[in-house]
Amino acid sequence: MTGKTIMIVGLGLIGASLAKCIKIDHPDTQVIGWDYSDSTKRIAKKIGIVDEIPHSFEEGAKMSDVIILATPVSISIDYLNQLSSLSLKENLLVSDTGSTKKDIMQQAKEMPFDFIGAHPMAGSHKSGVTAADENLFENAYFIITNDRHINRVEELTQLYSGTHAKYVELTSDEHDEVTAMLSHLPHIIASGLVNQADAFNQEHPRAKQLAAGGFRDITRIASSDPKMWTDILMSNRTTLVQELDDWQKQMSQVKQWLLSKDSDAIYDFFERAKETRDQLPIHQKGSIPAFYDLFVDVPDKPGIIAEVTGLLGEANISIINLKILETREDIIGVLQVSFKNDHDLLQAKECIESHTDYVCRIQ
Ligand SMILES: NC(=O)c1ccc[n+]([C@@H]2O[C@H](COP(=O)([O-])OP(=O)(O)OC[C@H]3O[C@@H](n4cnc5c(N)ncnc54)[C@H](O)[C@@H]3O)[C@@H](O)[C@H]2O)c1
Numbered sequence: 583m584t585g586k587t588i589m590i591v592g593l594g595l596i597g598a599s600l601a602k603c604i605k606i607d608h609p610d611t612q613v614i615g616w617d618y619s620d621s622t623k624r625i626a627k628k629i630g631i632v633d634e635i636p637h638s639f640e641e642g643a644k645m646s647d648v649i650i651l652a653t654p655v656s657i658s659i660d661y662l663n664q665l666s667s668l669s670l671k672e673n674l675l676v677s678d679t680g681s682t683k684k685d686i687m688q689q690a691k692e693m694p695f696d697f698i699g700a701h702p703m704a705g706s707h708k709s710g711v712t713a714a715d716e717n718l719f720e721n722a723y724f725i726i727t728n729d730r731h732i733n734r735v736e737e738l739t740q741l742y743s744g745t746h747a748k749y750v751e752l753t754s755d756e757h758d759e760v761t762a763m764l765s766h767l768p769h770i771i772a773s774g775l776v777n778q779a780d781a782f783n784q785e786h787p788r789a790k791q792l793a794a795g796g797f798r799d800i801t802r803i804a805s806s807d808p809k810m811w812t813d814i815l816m817s818n819r820t821t822l823v824q825e826l827d828d829w830q831k832q833m834s835q836v837k838q839w840l841l842s843k844d845s846d847a848i849y850d851f852f853e854r855a856k857e858t859r860d861q862l863p864i865h866q867k868g869s870i871p872a873f874y875d876l877f878v879d880v881p882d883k884p885g886i887i888a889e890v891t892g893l894l895g896e897a898n899i900s901i902i903n904l905k906i907l908e909t910r911e912d913i914i915g916v917l918q919v920s921f922k923n924d925h926d927l928l929q930a931k932e933c934i935e936s937h938t939d940y941v942c943r944i945q
Pocket residue numbers: 591592593594595596597616617618619622652653654655657679680681682701702703704705706707708709710711807810814
């Protein structure tokens with residue numbers, strides 16, 4: 583990466599956080615930034631998030647080796663189109679951070695430069711350059727969408743080494759289905775709840791002060807940026823319509839149970855949800871389940887990590903992350919070993935089970 587120029591377009595929460603991570607791990611790169619807000623550019627330069635602000639988007643684009651589009655999704659697509667009419671460096675790599683992928687990957691098919699989609703499954707309801715945080719992506723998943731099979735994914739993940747994130751590759755169709763369920767629908771529900779409560783509060787003015795942990799926990803994400811979420815919903819419409827149908831069916835079912843006083847069904851509803859929620863991987867920042875994680879129950883004895891990693895090393899299976907989830911004296915500990923795909927995951931399970939008596943679980 584030495585000597586390369588990286589341009590981040592959109593110096594908000596995600597763009598500025600990425601700029602920080604890149605600068606930390608690759609101080610020899612020149613990080614430049616573009617944003618339509620003058621104050622954002624000024625702050626980004628002043629606090630050292632970027633080295634330079636070009637005079638225009640075009641000027642920055644022409645001097646860049648890598649361009650990362652970190653604006654709301656419809657705007658990133660506009661920028662992609664603008665890039666296609668500029669004369670750019672021959673080996674230019676373009677990527678994005680958008681929360682939906684089908685639209686942008688479709689547009690990228692037409693582009694005369696390499697484009698790889700990327701989406702960090704970490705974020706916040708906060709936005710803007712001042713919310714930038716170099717630890718935002720630690721242990722979270724970056725979803726890579728590479729429908730054009732561009733052979734430069736490693737270049738991108740290398741550039742992002744300072745994020746300490748993990749990577750998983752999905753097609754853009756899969757990506758938009760998974761994120762509709764795990765991210766977009768929850769945001770609609772959170773905002774719907776807040777709006778419903780607001781209407782209720784008009785009639786019951788004192789209710790607002792009484793909102794306790796439950797309401798606050800489930801509605802935090804309703805404080806997210808409306809422009810960003812309008813763009814996300816507009817570019818994942820079909821899948822979300824389906825998810826909303828399923829959601830409405832589920833809510834109608836709960837209503838029926840209430841009407842028929844079916845307490846067993848209601849108990850079962852909450853019990854199933856509790857079991858599932860309790861099993862979500864711990865210590866993980868991102869919200870996508872740990873697709874390629876192996877959980878190994880190991881005895882608490884010296885050299886255990888070296889033994890497990892040694893076995894995998896001998897079998898030529900690469901680990902992308904390793905965490906100790908639990909170690910208490912004399913109690914079995916749990917190692918969470920992450921792999922880049924399910925093939926490596928299954929091979930690793932077989933390898934450890936055939937050489938040891940440690941229990942391996944894929945959750
Ligand atoms: N916030 C999250 O949790 C999160 C997580 C993962 C991915 N994303 C995605 O990353 C992207 C950026 O999100 P964010 O949270 O950083 O938003 P943000 O609002 O914090 O930042 C967006 C930045 O883009 C700038 N911008 C808007 N229109 C522009 C234009 N026409 N030209 C130049 N700059 C423009 C804004 O001034 C702002 O600085 C979005 O596509 C979003 O879907 C967000």
